[in-house]
Amino acid sequence: MITPQGNLLPILQRISFIGLVVIVFISLTLFAMSFDTTLPKLKQQENESLAKLTLMHGKSVKILLVKNRLATIGTVLKQRTSYEALLAQISKLIPASTSVDAMDIGNGTIAFTISSSSLSDLSDLLDTMTDMANNKQTFTSLHVDDLNLSGQKYTVIIKAGLI
């Protein structure tokens, strides 16, 4: 026959009482907290704010459209080539005795045919352009494709890579 320990019952009773009190207390607290109106009030504020914002729908759409287009415009402006500056630079490089017969700029390269009666002027021009290519200034590479003499004129075809 099992005999209960004498001090086990009061301990069990206390534990059950305390447990019950704690459960009731927590339940009452949670019940009281369920009456918290913060969330419904905030939801109402949110709806009011959304209603106000809806009145400014047109403005927000226009802002988004302008920003969207400006993003592309910014990219286009950054990526634009400055061939007019290149043309101006080449005009400065070409000596007075030399003329540009043909020029083709595109896809990062320039090819031009120049002619002059002075071989030394052509040589100076090639030296200058070679220095520029070596210093990676305007040109990345330089090739002289053809050099010939026709009558009293020397003609040279130059191809260069652009920076």
Add this chain to the structure above:
Amino acid sequence: MNKKLTLSEDTFRLGYYQYRAYVVPSLVIFVSIALFFLVIVPQVQNWFSIQRQIQDTRAKVATLQEDTARLSGVDEGGLDTDLQLTTAALPPDKDLLYILSAINQAGVDAGVAVSDYSLQGGASAAAATTEKDSLDVLISISGGSDSAQKFITEVKKRLPLANIAGVRVSSTTSTSVQVSFFSQPFAHLSFDADQPIETISPIEQGLLTELSSFNKGNDGLLDTSSIPVPSVSSPSQ
């Protein structure tokens, strides 16, 4: 050796009377534990969830109120002008009349005769999307590299935005310039109530100022007031 164990009714009764004082407290403890796990824990979890919702909603309300205040300070007339300017710079479609007028005006301002045009880009697949698209126009102008330089400078100062794709100087009297004109259909926009609406930033304002300096002689060519404003999905509630 198997010994059969039997519990008689008397044994149960005897056990019950001996331990009946333990039944009620044990039952209370059991019920308390059950209540704790079945009711209290879910309720506490629910409370934390509500607190999170409150925090999120507070942030959303703050964002909405900031958006409202910010948008209230924005001049709608100025926005219309900005939208017209950006649309003039980047038309929603390839408006040939607008492009050709810009080319002619650039020729007039540069003092070169524009003799011929050749369109090198047609309607592309990108026209159906919201991506940037371009139309290449090969333009023959009178003069050599000096004329090309002036013409390119004028084209680049003008709206719609254009980029010079190539230059071919054939002689001192004839040059062809390949110009790419850009267009971009209106984007399908949607805005999220959780995300603040940013107004035009100083960098973007700088771009607009730059664009407004481009807009010479093209006023009225593109009637941007009739631009259909795309619908925006309703903010999430």
